[in-house]
Amino acid sequence: MTAPARLPIIDLHCDLLVYLSDVPGSAIDNVAEIGCSLPALTQGNVRLQTMAIYCATAPGSTKYAHLQAEIFHKLATDERSCLTAVKDVESLHNALSGKGDIGMIASIENASGFCEEDEPLEDGFKKLEKIIEAVERLLYISFTHHLGNRFGGGNSTDQGITRDGKMLLDYMHGRRIAVDLSHTSDALAFDILEHIDRERLDIPIIASHSNFRPVWEHNRNLPDELVQEIIRRKGLIGMNFLRAFVNTGEPDALLQHIRYGFEKGAEDAICFGADYFYTSDFPDPTRVPFYFPEHEQAGTSYTYLLERLLEHLTPQQLEKLAYRNVQHFIERIWA
Ligand SMILES: [Zn+2]
Numbered sequence: 001m002t003a004p005a006r007l008p009i010i011d012l013h014c015d016l017l018v019y020l021s022d023v024p025g026s027a028i029d030n031v032a033e034i035g036c037s038l039p040a041l042t043q044g045n046v047r048l049q050t051m052a053i054y055c056a057t058a059p060g061s062t063k064y065a066h067l068q069a070e071i072f073h074k075l076a077t078d079e080r081s082c083l084t085a086v087k088d089v090e091s092l093h094n095a096l097s098g099k100g101d102i103g104m105i106a107s108i109e110n111a112s113g114f115c116e117e118d119e120p121l122e123d124g125f126k127k128l129e130k131i132i133e134a135v136e137r138l139l140y141i142s143f144t145h146h147l148g149n150r151f152g153g154g155n156s157t158d159q160g161i162t163r164d165g166k167m168l169l170d171y172m173h174g175r176r177i178a179v180d181l182s183h184t185s186d187a188l189a190f191d192i193l194e195h196i197d198r199e200r201l202d203i204p205i206i207a208s209h210s211n212f213r214p215v216w217e218h219n220r221n222l223p224d225e226l227v228q229e230i231i232r233r234k235g236l237i238g239m240n241f242l243r244a245f246v247n248t249g250e251p252d253a254l255l256q257h258i259r260y261g262f263e264k265g266a267e268d269a270i271c272f273g274a275d276y277f278y279t280s281d282f283p284d285p286t287r288v289p290f291y292f293p294e295h296e297q298a299g300t301s302y303t304y305l306l307e308r309l310l311e312h313l314t315p316q317q318l319e320k321l322a323y324r325n326v327q328h329f330i331e332r333i334w335a
Contacts (some may be wrong), residue, residue, distance in 0.1 A: 007319060008047040008096050009302045010326040011036075012139075012238035013107070013182075013209035015277035017068040018054050023278055028081070035241075035276035035291065036298045038082060041102055043299035047095045047323065048086055048103040050139055050208065050273075053131065057112040057149040062127050065113030069134040072106050076136070087137040089331055096327065106135035107208065109183065110145040111168060117150050121164055125171060139330075140178035140206055143168065143188065152192075153185035155219045161191035169195050169203060176333050178204040178235070181226060182273070185219075189226055204333045205235040209273030211257040212264075216247045224264065231269050236329050237261060238273020241295040244287055245275075251292035255308055258321065267317060271325045272302060 014036040020026050023033070031037045041049055053068045055061040076085040086092050086103035095103025108114065114131055115124025132138055143165060144154035151168055153159025169192065172179060179196075181189045196203055207230060213221040222230075222237065230237055239258055240246070247253030261270040276298065279290045295301045306318050313321070 006045065007306060007322040008098060009045055009272065009298075010048040010096075010323040011046055011298070011302075012050045012206070012236065012271060012273035012326065013052055013109075013240075013275050014049060015052055015054055015109075015275070016049075017051050017071050017106075019278040020071050021064070021068050023281070026278070028075070031297070031299070033280070034278050035274070035296050035301070038102075040297050040299035042082075044297075044302050045098070046102060046298055046302070047098060048092065048105065048326070050107050051104050052107050052109040053113050053135075054109040054145070055113045056145060057110060057117065057147060059116065061110070061112040062114055062116055062124075065108070065131065066127070066134075069106065069131045072104070073134045076104065085136050089334055092327065092330055096323065105137060105139045106131075107139045107180070108141045109180075110149070111141060111143050111151050112145075112149050115150070115164075121167060138177045140180040140208055141168075141172065142180040142183045142208070143192075144183050144185075146183065148185075152188040154188075155183050155185055157185045158187055159185055160187035161195065165191070166195050169201055170199065172203050173199075173201040176204075178206045178333070181205065181207045181222070181230070182210045182220070182238075186223060186226070193229055204329070205230055205233045206237070206329075207273075208236070208238045209240040209275045210237065211240050211245050211254075212260050215257050215260050216245065216253060218245050220245050227261075227264060227266060231265050234329070234332070235269055236271050236326060237266055237269050238271050241274040241276075241291055241301060243290060243292055246292070246295075251294055254292075254295060254305065255312075258305070258309060259312055262313065262317060267320060268325055268328075270321055271323075272321070274298065274301065
């Protein structure tokens with residue numbers, strides 16, 4: 001079998017663009033400041049990294065998101081960056097071959113990045129098109145962050161979908177962009193699924209960076225019913241490495257999350273969504289340390305987890321977790 005250390009890795013979520021747009025003196029090769037620095041991605045054999053365009057819901061959110069889309073564009077087009085945009089199945093396969101640059105694809109973490117609370121929805125859709133133009137392709141859109149916005153309720157609320165949220169789903173129909181449930185309230189997640197079913201919309205469903213709520217109780221983790229919906233709809237569930245969502249006292253709980261996923265039928269959905277971000281300016285001291293040491297760097301974390309899972313999973317299952325499930329998902333929705 002292929003040694004797990006050499007398996008290619010696909011990851012569904014990081015906040016490198018936020019770090020590069022926000023932090024004075026930030027650099028893509030600064031291994032001390034962010035877990036998904038370029039040297040760490042290279043060392044960890046990460047072949048495709050999803051780059052979230054994140055913003056809070058606040059005035060100026062669309063300017064902030066646009067800046068990150070431009071940073072993505074610069075990274076993708078700068079010959080010296082060692083990064084290239086994955087925009088079709090061919091570029092996905094090139095990235096996975098490991099012969100060229102590391103692949104990256106953008107996503108939107110909070111729809112306030114293209115539509116502010118007080119502007120016409122149509123203008124928001126135009127801004128969304130502008131972002132897509134800059135990044136070439138979006139893997140997914142999360143409607144909200146922790147709080148709510150004009151589209152619906154975030155994970156720390158109990159609000160469901162709004163009229164604008166339904167219109168955003170109608171807009172996404174057939175565009176081959178997934179809707180991400182990682183930051184929705186449970187109510188918004190179920191409302192999204194209901195609207196998709198009622199209107200027979202063609203929109204893939206994922207949870208890009210969420211673990212399992214029965215393993216660790218947190219509103220950012222998925223209840224079983226949503227896990228089963230994602231499996232049934234052939235979506236993806238990306239395992240999150242943040243201590244707050246793994247288990248605040250027990251690093252091996254991340255292995256439990258992964259094994260729980262396999263036991264619950266998520267064998268073809270489970271993948272990585274490590275959620276590396278710049279933590280030094282984060283206001284909440286209870287979150288420190290943000291990651292357990294064995295999970296804090298892309299250079300070693302994925303390899304460590306795959307090696308620890310060798311005795312529990314088959315070589316085929318390890319491959320699915322490392323990259324195959326995301327590869328197959330992308331091949332299917334972009335075909
Ligand atoms: Zn997030």
